[in-house]
Amino acid sequence: MSQGAPQVEDRSLFGEGRYPDTGPLAVLARLAFLGALLAIVVTVFLPRSMVPQFVRSHYLEHFAAFYVAALFALAAMPRTRLRRIGVSVVTFAVLLEATHLLSGAQIWPLVDNWVADMGGLAAAFAPVVVERFRRRFPRRTRGAV
Known part of the structure; x- marks a missing residue:
């Protein structure tokens, strides 16, 4: 055993x-994730007249909500496998859209909403997946061809 300097944890x-x-x-990441989920659930169950419209497109709102929720999920659960986080968010979206079926909604608009939800999920996960792919390639040293 060497008696070197003690290891200092980088807390930056x-x-x-x-x-x-x-x-x-x-x-903060965990609280933001829970807040995003709560905001989505509350928005789903509030009457449309009580929900503020942030953008002109209903589908862009779905996209943005699940983009933000997926980003917060990735930050809140850094040790959890990406696949598990993705499946959890997909399941959450399916269950939320399915609740509209109980109130007699048509299925095709719900499928469109779900597709917008999945677009937000994919947009949040794409940079993480690409970065993990890039890390698999060793860096070339200067002067190497």
Whole structure:
């Protein structure tokens, strides 16, 4: 055993070291994720007249809601496999859209809403998946061909 200097944990926000589970950003990510889920659920069950319209397209609102929820899910659960997070968000979207069927809604508009939800999910996951793919290739050293 060597008696070197003690290992110092990198607690900076954007460093390469380990970030603590109880760090302020980790806690904020979990709260933001729960807040996004709650906002989506409340919006689904409120009458349309009480829901503020943020953009002109209903489908863009679905896209944006699930984009934000998926980003917060990725931040809130850094050790959870991407596939599990994705399946959980897809299941959440399916269940929410299915609740409209209970009130007698037509299925095809719900499918369109769900497709918009999945677009937001895909847009949030794409950069993460591409970055993981890129990490699989070793960096070339200077001077190497």
